[in-house]
Amino acid sequence: xxxxxxxxxxxxxxxxxxxxxxxxxxxxxxxxxxxxxxxxxxxxxxxxxxxxxxxxxxxxxxxxxxxxxxxxxxxxxxxxxxxxxxxxxxxxxxxxxxxxxxxxxxxxxxxxxxxxxxxxxxxxxxxxxxxxxxxxxxxxxxxxxxxxxxxxxxxxxxxxxxxxxxxxxxxxxxxxxxxxxxxxxxxxxxxxxxxxxxxxxxxxxxxxxxxxxxxxxxxxxxxxxxxxxxxxxxxxxxxxxxxxxxxxxxxxxxxxxxxxxxxxxxxxxxxxxxxxxxxxxxxxxxxxxxxxxxxxxxx
Numbered sequence: 107x108x109x110x111x112x113x114x115x116x117x118x119x120x121x122x123x124x125x126x127x128x129x130x131x132x133x134x135x136x137x138x139x140x141x142x143x144x145x146x147x148x149x150x151x152x153x154x155x156x157x158x159x160x161x162x163x164x165x166x167x168x169x170x171x172x173x174x175x176x177x178x179x180x181x182x183x184x185x186x187x188x189x190x191x192x193x194x195x196x197x198x199x200x201x202x203x204x205x206x207x208x209x210x211x212x213x214x215x216x217x218x219x220x221x222x223x224x225x226x227x228x229x230x231x232x233x234x235x236x237x238x239x240x241x242x243x244x245x246x247x248x249x250x251x252x253x254x255x256x257x258x259x260x261x262x263x264x265x266x267x268x269x270x271x272x273x274x275x276x277x278x279x280x281x282x283x284x285x286x287x288x289x290x291x292x293x294x295x296x297x298x299x300x301x302x303x304x305x306x307x308x309x310x311x312x313x314x315x316x317x318x319x320x321x322x323x324x325x326x327x328x329x330x331x332x333x334x335x336x337x338x339x340x341x342x343x344x345x346x347x348x349x350x351x352x353x354x355x356x357x358x359x360x361x362x363x364x365x366x367x368x369x370x371x372x373x374x375x376x377x378x379x380x381x382x383x384x385x386x387x388x389x390x391x392x393x394x395x396x397x398x399x400x401x402x403x404x405x
Contacts, residue, residue, distance in 0.1 A: 115339050118145040118347070118401070119328065120179030122170045125153035126265055126357065127298035128185030129364040131208070134325035135183075136346075136365065139332070141339050143401060144346040145177045147375070151352035154261055155188040156230025156297075163232065167193040171200045173375075177347070177400050180337050183324060184208065187229050187297045191238035204331050211323035212294050213242045219316045220292045223247070226285040226315075227254040228307075229296030230261065239296055253288035257281045257300075264299040267363065274303060278310035286311060294318045302364070342369075344401035349375040371402050 119135065119142050121128055126148055135144065147170050149155075155163050167189045174182055182205040184190045184197055190207025198205045216225050227239040234256040243250050259277050268274045285293065293315050295301055301319045308317060332338050346369065350357035354374035361370070 114180055115337055116143070116343065117178045117180040117337075118143040118344075120145050120147075120171075120174030120177065120182040121185050122147040122149070122167075122174060122182070122189075123185040123298060124149050124155035124166075124188065125261075125299075126150070126360045126364070127261070127300075127302075128183075129361055130298050130301045130319070130321040131183060131185040131324055132361075133365045134321045135328060136368070138325045138329055139338075141342045142332075143339065143342060143344045144348075145174060145179055145401075146346070146348045147173060148348070148350045148357055150350045150357055151376070154230065154258075155186060156232045156258060156261065158188075158232065160192040160232070160236070163189055164193040164196045168196050168200045171197045171205070173349075175201055179203070181205070181328065181331060183328060185298050185321075185324070187238075187320070188232045188236075191229075191233045191236040204335070206324065206327055206331070208298060208320040208324055209238050209242060209296075211327045212296065212318050212320035213239060213246065215318045215320075215323045216243065216292045216294050217246060219318065220250075222289070222291050223249055224251045224253070224288060224290045224292075226288065226290035226293040227252065227296050228257045228260075228281070228285070228293065228300065229254075231256040231258055233296050239294060251288070251290075253285050253290055255281055255285055257297075260303055261297065261299045264302040265360070267360075269302055270305060274306050275309060278303070278306050282307065282310040286315075290315060292316045292318060295320065342404065344403055345369040345371050347371050347373065347401050349373050351375050369404055 182201050184207040190209045194207045234254050240252050263274045358372045
């Protein structure tokens, strides 16, 4: 294949999150579909999204979606529960291909797992206050009892790497004890950072509660969408490309801790980089023959 050509199958999977939490989705996608090339954007300069207004989250999300579109992504995964909760409609309007969030796959998995119809949901303040999980669960089964709790400190604890620390366990117990009192048998981890704290959360909730990791469910859904649309890449020919809007060195370190080593390129993308990329797309053919040339070929 000519390097200037990029059939739809070889186009990258676009993924974005407010920070590093979406790397749990990256890990599952890479495990399930190692032949796919990934293009990830972590908005580390503007994290967290969970404390920002819905309008701000929508604006950021559309901006990043267009960025991923400029790289010819064949699908966009919104690996941020906050953005999935409040901005998915705007994201789908901004992207011509499939765009999926993390809410609906997690909801479907919870419904399959519950035996007593009592489901817990934890997430950022914005995710819980949006009611996205609660509404979708009740839309599918009005008989459910749902208990939801915001756990805002889980995000910085996960990013600090305090995944097995007494302070994190104490924090988890304070957040989750009320949910234990609700007798839930399923708990949706409604933030992609939270699987990094799965061991601590399991200790706080007890062994009889099934934890739903949306990252696993999203990877299954992406696989099904690519199969349905005949978009599976036959082989991996380009390195994964990871952008962060701030502290790319710190992001790279966290990527290695969560995902391990691999064929990956890292690029820092400050706010003015968005405008540059949009101009490149606008003048395609004069600057780049094809967007795939953003990516470094595998040796």
